[in-house]
Amino acid sequence: MDNLQIATPEIFLLAATCAVLVVGLFVNAKSNTVYWLSQLSLLVALLMSFTQSGGGDAVTGMSGAYTLDSFSSTLKTWLLVVSIGVLLYSRDYVGDRKIQRSEYFVLCLFATSGMMIMVSATHMLTMYLGLELLALSQYALVALHRDNSRAAEAAMKYFVLGALASGMLLYGMSMIYGATGSLDLNVIGQILAGTASDSPSAERTVGARFGLTFVIVGLAFKLGAVPFHMWVPDVYEGAPTSVTMFISTAPKIAAFAMLIRLLVGGLETLNADWQQMLAIMSALSVVVGNLIAIAQTNIKRMLAYSTISHVGFLLMGVVGVTNEGYSASMFYAITYAFTTLAAFGVLLAASREGHDVEVLDDLAGLGKRNAFLASIMMLSMISLAGVPPAVGFYAKLSVLQAAVGAGFAWLAILGVIMSVVGAFYYLRVIKMMFFDEPTDSVEIKVAGDVTAGLAVNGLAVIGFGLAPGLIMSASIAAFS
Amino acid sequence: MAGILIIATGNSSARKFAMAASILTFLVSLPLYFGFDTSTAAMQFTENVAWLPSFDVNYAIGVDGISMPLIILTTMINVIVVISAWEVIKDRPAVYLGAFSIMTGLMIGVFSSLDAILFYVFFEATLIPMFLIIGIWGGPKRVYATVKFFLYTFLGSVMMLIAIIYMYVEGGSFSVLDLHALALNEQQQFWIFLAFLAAFAVKIPMWPVHTWLPDAHVEAPTAGSAVLAAIMLKMGGYGFLRFSLPIAPDASAGMDTFMIVISLIAVVYIGFVALAQRDMKKLIAYSSISHMGFVTLGIFVAFQLIAKDDMSGVALGIEGAIIQMISHGFISAAMFLCVGVMYDRVHSREIADYGGVINTMPIFAAFMVFFAMANAGLPGTSGFVGEFMVILASFKANFWIAFLAASTLILGAAYTLWMVKRVIMGPVGNDKVAALTDINTREFWMLGLLAIFVLLIGVWPNVIGNVMHASVDNLVQQISTTKY
Numbered sequence: 001m002d003n004l005q006i007a008t009p010e011i012f013l014l015a016a017t018c019a020v021l022v023v024g025l026f027v028n029a030k031s032n033t034v035y036w037l038s039q040l041s042l043l044v045a046l047l048m049s050f051t052q053s054g055g056g057d058a059v060t061g062m063s064g065a066y067t068l069d070s071f072s073s074t075l076k077t078w079l080l081v082v083s084i085g086v087l088l089y090s091r092d093y094v095g096d097r098k099i100q101r102s103e104y105f106v107l108c109l110f111a112t113s114g115m116m117i118m119v120s121a122t123h124m125l126t127m128y129l130g131l132e133l134l135a136l137s138q139y140a141l142v143a144l145h146r147d148n149s150r151a152a153e154a155a156m157k158y159f160v161l162g163a164l165a166s167g168m169l170l171y172g173m174s175m176i177y178g179a180t181g182s183l184d185l186n187v188i189g190q191i192l193a194g195t196a197s198d199s200p201s202a203e204r205t206v207g208a209r210f211g212l213t214f215v216i217v218g219l220a221f222k223l224g225a226v227p228f229h230m231w232v233p234d235v236y237e238g239a240p241t242s243v244t245m246f247i248s249t250a251p252k253i254a255a256f257a258m259l260i261r262l263l264v265g266g267l268e269t270l271n272a273d274w275q276q277m278l279a280i281m282s283a284l285s286v287v288v289g290n291l292i293a294i295a296q297t298n299i300k301r302m303l304a305y306s307t308i309s310h311v312g313f314l315l316m317g318v319v320g321v322t323n324e325g326y327s328a329s330m331f332y333a334i335t336y337a338f339t340t341l342a343a344f345g346v347l348l349a350a351s352r353e354g355h356d357v358e359v360l361d362d363l364a365g366l367g368k369r370n371a372f373l374a375s376i377m378m379l380s381m382i383s384l385a386g387v388p389p390a391v392g393f394y395a396k397l398s399v400l401q402a403a404v405g406a407g408f409a410w411l412a413i414l415g416v417i418m419s420v421v422g423a424f425y426y427l428r429v430i431k432m433m434f435f436d437e438p439t440d441s442v443e444i445k446v447a448g449d450v451t452a453g454l455a456v457n458g459l460a461v462i463g464f465g466l467a468p469g470l471i472m473s474a475s476i477a478a479f480s
Numbered sequence: 481m482a483g484i485l486i487i488a489t490g491n492s493s494a495r496k497f498a499m500a501a502s503i504l505t506f507l508v509s510l511p512l513y514f515g516f517d518t519s520t521a522a523m524q525f526t527e528n529v530a531w532l533p534s535f536d537v538n539y540a541i542g543v544d545g546i547s548m549p550l551i552i553l554t555t556m557i558n559v560i561v562v563i564s565a566w567e568v569i570k571d572r573p574a575v576y577l578g579a580f581s582i583m584t585g586l587m588i589g590v591f592s593s594l595d596a597i598l599f600y601v602f603f604e605a606t607l608i609p610m611f612l613i614i615g616i617w618g619g620p621k622r623v624y625a626t627v628k629f630f631l632y633t634f635l636g637s638v639m640m641l642i643a644i645i646y647m648y649v650e651g652g653s654f655s656v657l658d659l660h661a662l663a664l665n666e667q668q669q670f671w672i673f674l675a676f677l678a679a680f681a682v683k684i685p686m687w688p689v690h691t692w693l694p695d696a697h698v699e700a701p702t703a704g705s706a707v708l709a710a711i712m713l714k715m716g717g718y719g720f721l722r723f724s725l726p727i728a729p730d731a732s733a734g735m736d737t738f739m740i741v742i743s744l745i746a747v748v749y750i751g752f753v754a755l756a757q758r759d760m761k762k763l764i765a766y767s768s769i770s771h772m773g774f775v776t777l778g779i780f781v782a783f784q785l786i787a788k789d790d791m792s793g794v795a796l797g798i799e800g801a802i803i804q805m806i807s808h809g810f811i812s813a814a815m816f817l818c819v820g821v822m823y824d825r826v827h828s829r830e831i832a833d834y835g836g837v838i839n840t841m842p843i844f845a846a847f848m849v850f851f852a853m854a855n856a857g858l859p860g861t862s863g864f865v866g867e868f869m870v871i872l873a874s875f876k877a878n879f880w881i882a883f884l885a886a887s888t889l890i891l892g893a894a895y896t897l898w899m900v901k902r903v904i905m906g907p908v909g910n911d912k913v914a915a916l917t918d919i920n921t922r923e924f925w926m927l928g929l930l931a932i933f934v935l936l937i938g939v940w941p942n943v944i945g946n947v948m949h950a951s952v953d954n955l956v957q958q959i960s961t962t963k964y
Contacts, residue, residue, distance in 0.1 A: 382608060387634070388601035397597070398535065400642065405649045412645070416638035423634050427611070427627055435615045435623050469532050 003061025006068040009048040009076065010116045016041035017109040024102025035091050038105040039084060042112065046080040049073055049116075064184045065123035071330075071478035072120040075257050078334045079119065082250045082341055083112045088453045089345040090242030096352070099144050099240060107144070108246060111137035115254035122265060124173045124183040127258060131169075131222070134254065135162050138247060142239040154238025161221070161231045169218025175211025176267075185266035192269040205270075212270055215262055216277050222255045225315060226284035229308045236304035241356060244300055245344035248307050249337045256314060256333040260326060263318070271321045279319045283414055285312030290418040293425050299360050302425060303343065306384060309422060310336050316411060317399035325402030327475035332395040334471055335383070335464065339392060342457040343380040346373045349446045349454065363429060365438025372451065373444065374433040376458040383461045385426040386419050391465040398472070506555040523594060523657070524548075531598070537654055540594040545951030546721055546802060547591040549944045550714055553809045554591065556933070557710045558584040561703040563926045564817055576617060579609040580703065587711050591718060596644045596654045599722075603679075603715060604637055610708065618699040625692075625699035632692040636682035640723075643675035647727070660726040660958060669731035676724040677735075683716030686776060687746040690769045697765035698829070702820025705761060709768050709812035714805045717775045721798070721955065725779070729959040736783035739776060744884050746773030751891035755898070760822075760829050763899055764815045767855060770888060771808045775801045777885060778870035784877035786960045793876040794956045799948060800869025806944055807854075807862030807937055814851040814930040818844070821923055822903075826912050831902050835909025840916040845904045847919075847927045852900045854934050856893040862937035 004011070020037045027033045050073075058069035087108060094104050110133060117130030139162065143155035177183055180191045192208060221228040236244045263274050289309025296302035314336070317329030347357045350366060350373055357363060367374040383392035396419065403412040446454075464471060517524060526542030543551060561580050586609070589602035607630055614626035648654055651662040664672065682689045693713075697705045725732050732739075747770050754766035778801030785793040821844060822837070823829055838845035854861035857868075867889065875882035908914050919927070936943060 387608065388604045393601070393604070394532070394535070397641070397645070401645050401648065404642070404645045409642070409646065412642055413639075416642055417635070420631060420635040420638060424627070424631055427630060430611075431615065431623055431627065434612065435626075467532075468535075472532070472535065 003059065003066075006052075006059050006061045007066055007120070009045040009052070009080075010113055010120070012048060013041055013045040013109065013113045013116065016044070017106060017113060020102070020109065021106045024106060027102075029101060030095075032091070034102040034105050035087065038109055039087055041109060042080055042084050042087070045112075045116075046077065046084070049076040049080065060122065060186070062126075064186060065126045066120050067122040068120060069478070070474070071260070072257070074474045074478055075119045075253055075330070075334075076116050078337065079112065079115050079250050079253055082253070082337050083108065083246075085338070085341050085345065085453060085457060086242070086246045086249065088450060089341075089348045090245065092447060092450070093240070093242045093348045093351065097145065097240065104141070104144060104242075107137045107141050111141070111246070112250065115250055118254045119257040121258075122185045122261060124177070124185065127261065128166075128170065128173070130254075131258065132166065134251060135166065138162075138243075138251070141243045141246065142235060144243070145240045148240075150238040151240060154235045157238075158231055158235045165218045165221030165228070168214050168221070172211040172214025172216075172218060175214065176208050177211075179205070179207030179211060185261060188266045189268060192267065208267070209270055209273055212267055212273060213277075215267075216274060219255065219259050219262065220281055223252065223259070223311045223314070224308055225281045225311045226288045226308060227281075229285070229288070232308055233301045233304040236300045236307075237298055241300065241344065241348055241351065244303075245341065245348065248303065248344065249341045252307070252311070252314075253333050253337050256329065259318065260330075264326060275319055275321050278315045279408060279411055282312045282315035282319055283411055285309060285315065286415050286418045287312075290421045290425075294421065296425075297359050297361075299347065299363065299429070300358065302360070303340070306422070306425070307340070309418065310384070312418075313396060313399050313415060316408075316415060317402045319408055319411065320402035320406040322402065322406065323479040324476075325399075325406065327472070327479045328395075328398035328402045330475040330478060331468075331472055332399055334475070335391045335395045335468075338457060339380050339383045339390075339461055342376055342454065342461060343384070345450075345454050345457060346377040346380070349373055349450055350444055352442065352444075355440075355442075360429065360432055361439065363432045364436040365433070365440075367434040369438050369440075370444045370446070373446070373454070376454050377433060378430050379458050379461045381426040381429050383465065385423040387423070389462065389465045391461055391463075391468055393465065394468040394472070503559055506559050526594070528594075531595075535597065536648070536652075537597045538595050539598060540655060541589070541592040541598075542594050543592050545948035546955070547718065548947060549802070549806050550591045550711075550718060550809075551588050553714070553806055554584055554587050554711050556929075557707060557809065557813055560813060560817070560926055560929060561707060563922055564703050564706070564820065566922055576613070579613050580707065583609040583613075583707065587715070590715050594656045596647075596656055596659060596723075598654075599656070600637070600641055600644060603640075603719075604634070606712065606715075607633060610704065610712065613704045614696060614700045617701040617704070620699075621695070622699040625695040629692050629696040632689070633682050636679040636689075639675040640679035643672045647672065656722065659723075662727065664728065666730060666734075669728035670734070673724055673728040673731035673735060676719065676728070680716040680719040680724065683719065684713055684772045684776065685716070685769060686773070687742055687750060687769070690746070690750070693769060694762050694765040697768075697816075698759060698761045702816055702823065705765075705816040705820075706813040709765070709816060710809040713768065713772055714809060717772065717779070717801065717805050720776070720779050721802070726955065726958045730962050732780070732959065733783045733786065736780045739780040740784070740881060743773045743777035743780065744881065746770060747777065747888045748884055748891070751888055751895065754895040755891065757895075758831055760819045760831055760899065760903070761816070762829075763831075763895060764812065764819065764855075767815075767892065767895065768808070768812050770892065771804065771812070771855075774804050774867055774870050774885070774888070775808075777801075777881075778804065778866075778873060781870070781874045781877050781881060782956070782959070784881075785873065788877070790876055791956060791960070793873050794960070795949075795952050796869055796876075797873030798952050798955065799945060800866050800873060802866075802948055802952070803862070803937070803941060803944060804866025804870060807866050807934070810930050810933050810937070811851060811854045811861075811863055814847075814927060814934070815855060817926060817930070818848045818851060821919060821927075822916075825916055828912075831899060833910070834903040834913055836906045837904045837913055837916065839908050840913060841918045843924065844919045844927075847931060848904055849900055850931060851927075851934070852896045854938070856896045857889050860935070860938045862934045862941075865938060865941040 024034045052073050060067045114130045114133030121127035139159045145151040180188045224232040289305045293302050293305035314332050317325045351357045383390035386392045386396040400412045523542035529539040531539035586602050586606045593599040611630045685693050750770040757763035778797040782794040782797045854863040857863045871885050
């Protein structure tokens with residue numbers, strides 16, 4: 001038990017979450033105390049992890065189970081930023097819909113702690129611990145709207161499939177443990193590379209390879225890559241929109257971190273094997289996600305398929321098997337998270353009690369009803385479509401560059417063709433908002449701080465598009 | 481000289497502000513012309529700032545004799561556009577003018593960037609304001625037209641992006657000048673040429689990927705059509721000269737017959753299509769495609785002449801293509817604005833709804849006839865110069881190419897003048913035409929300025945010819961030496 005200070009933000013956040021949980025029992029259910037306390041905890045954790053980021057060299061603690069490096073501190077910072085945004089946008093939504101508020105915020109905080117643990121874990125057990133903390137909180141969040149049968153159905157699906165995926169992941173990890181005799185990813189990496197004293201025999205590598213396959217299945221499920229994507233649209237559609245927003249943003253960053261830690265940190269010597277698997281999943285995700293999204297009339301389902309396609313692009317960078325490729329994917333994960341956050345933020349702001357924005361037609365004429373929300377949505381859609389000068393273009397550019405550099409030109413060409421298909425349904429949203437007449441004349445009221453948050457978020461989408469260097473250099477620093 | 485981005489925001493004063501901004505931009509762009517050193521082919525007025533060091537992308541801009549006239553054209557057309565929108569646009573004028581100003585900045589960026597990614601960013605970013613302009617202020621079928629426009633051009637340009645990335649992986653630089661020097665074998669050049677062709681052929685547009693253009697033109701508001709025809713189409717022709725030819729000269733030479741054939745199809749077949757149109761805007765849109773066919777013809781006939789070792793003919797063809805681009809910029813903008821003037825009064829673009837406009841709008845009719853003549857390639861107007869140079873170059877290459885190309889002089893005259901006859905001449909067609917009032921001072925200036933430029937280039941083509949000689953010679957040098 002050494003070096004506890006590398007985990008200060010996580011320890012603080014967990015302690016604060018427990019405190020918020022207790023406070024939540026005693027305050028009036030209608031007051032915003034729990035909300036503000038949650039935001040405060042996230043903010044302090046953010047500051048803590050931000051001050052840690054200047055450290056430089058990687059520090060490993062707790063017998064190799066936990067690592068603080070620039071990779072983890074950058075991702076944690078972004079995780080917390082995105083979580084703060086999620087809480088801000090969802091405050092009024094959960095308030096209006098008789099969802100248990102204090103539970104909602106506490107579960108979000110628990111999930112955030114879980115994600116932070118996932119990002120820093122360099123030991124399979126810690127990683128699994130973080131993953132389950134995240135997953136269990138998410139199952140509960142989806143089911144939180146308990147009178148809603150669709151939410152209950154979504155939660156059930158999510159839970160059953162999620163448990164199956166966790167089982168796969170655990171089984172794969174156990175095979176790797178059998179092959180190498182260690183759960184510590186650094187040690188596994190050394191053993192497989194043949195630099196450790198007990199270098200592996202051919203049979204043992206086969207065992208690790210067998211385990212790798214199951215690990216990838218588990219990871220693909222958590223990311224939502226084709227062909228393990230079946231849960232994504234149903235859960236996105238069934239869950240309350242605020243929960244969908246949460247599921248679709250920050251956990252993608254965490255799942256990406258887990259992918260890198262496992263495949264690059266531990267199993268890099270097997271890259272010839274996982275490169276092929278990821279390339280196929282990437283191609284399938286990009287094609288299936290974009291093509292099926294066209295047919296969707298429910299905007300949450302559409303964004304679900306859009307997420308699947310973005311996961312395909314995310315994997316494209318990892319397929320490169322170079323440090324540039326990994327940092328490209330990291331850049332992609334971060335920009336994807338805050339761009340999608342803006343899109344969902346607008347959906348939540350445009351909803352009101354008893355009338356959620358669910359189908360595309362609900363957005364008709366938003367440009368006339370509230371030009372500000374419509375512009376933020378437009379920026380977000382342009383960025384997701386990958387049109388310059390929004391930040392999504394640079395994300396696509398960098399992963400495509402990685403794929404072409406690694407000799408996967410066919411994958412890159414497939415990717416760009418599918419991004420044209422993708423542009424169609426993103427444009428349809430813009431078309432709905434600006435070119436169609438409103439069907440609903442009720443005035444949209446947006447709270448002042450939510451407006452400010454959305455403005456900052458929209459500025460980030462365009463601002464990092466004009467100067468993506470800041471995130472990009474952090475991503476490059478994480479892999480050098 | 482920096483790429484100037486004006487973002488016209490504001491409310492009721494937006495008109496005056498946009499006017500001031502556009503005139504200022506035009507004035508600021510003038511030193512580019514007068515301070516231009518005509519003796520060198522090197523890039524001038526360059527600026528190079530590291531923009532995205534992590535991507536190795538630089539904010540590198542500069543102009544040479546090919547891009548500079550196009551920039552002047554852009555700033556000039558922007559002034560005209562602001563004049564044209566002065567009274568006509570009543571729905572959200574600030575956003576409308578703002579979109580045009582942003583687009584002007586982006587288009588200047590396209591013509592001046594010396595970094596392939598920067599070029600791509602500008603090239604793509606122009607789609608967004610145009611998408612909104614057509615979609616919000618367009619005609620009844622605007623949504624279909626604008627989505628088609630966006631997706632068509634987006635599909636073309638993503639192919640270019642892959643080619644740019646591929647070349648970066650090969651050569652390690654995004655700089656356009658480095659890409660020009662990049663050694664590529666036959667196979668690589670072939671694929672890169674195809675990728676660029678996908679982007680530029682859609683933009684120009686060449687037959688058979690031209691179908692987005694009539695839709696977009698017809699549905700766009702008048703100024704949108706004018707900018708689309710006058711400048712956005714030129715981005716494709718410029719792309720050929722700046723990217724395809726110097727980067728893949730051997731592939732361009734290998735593909736020249738194919739390119740010449742589809743250019744001729746554009747010139748002749750689309751000319752016939754134009755003849756059959758009943759909608760004035762559609763007619764002008766098809767005539768644009770036909771005229772842009774001349775641009776690609778002039779560019780690719782050069783390779784036939786290189787094979788014959790006729791270097792002066794090569795330069796003639798390419799310069800003809802550039803002059804044709806500039807001249808078409810003025811003429812097509814003017815034609816669309818003329819249609820716009822009538823549309824504002826009658827709210828119809830059907831040729832059949834008019835007749836005898838000359839009786840009620842004599843001044844306007846004079847302008848309209850003048851521009852129609854220019855469109856048909858009457859000597860003394862700018863339309864003649866470019867077409868004549870290209871035909872002359874084709875004649876040196878092959879008589880039959882020249883023969884087919886020259887047939888456009890007849891076809892072009894036929895469809896334009898026939899339209900003029902039905903719309904302008906004859907007795908007053910109906911009550912609406914009888915109630916027309918002639919153009920006001922604003923419209924007079926708008927058309928008058930364009931007429932001056934059309935005449936100027938027509939009688940004194942060296943006004944742009946001089947600045948481009950050095951650059952074109954350099955280009956000819958580049959494309960006539962093989963890369964392997």
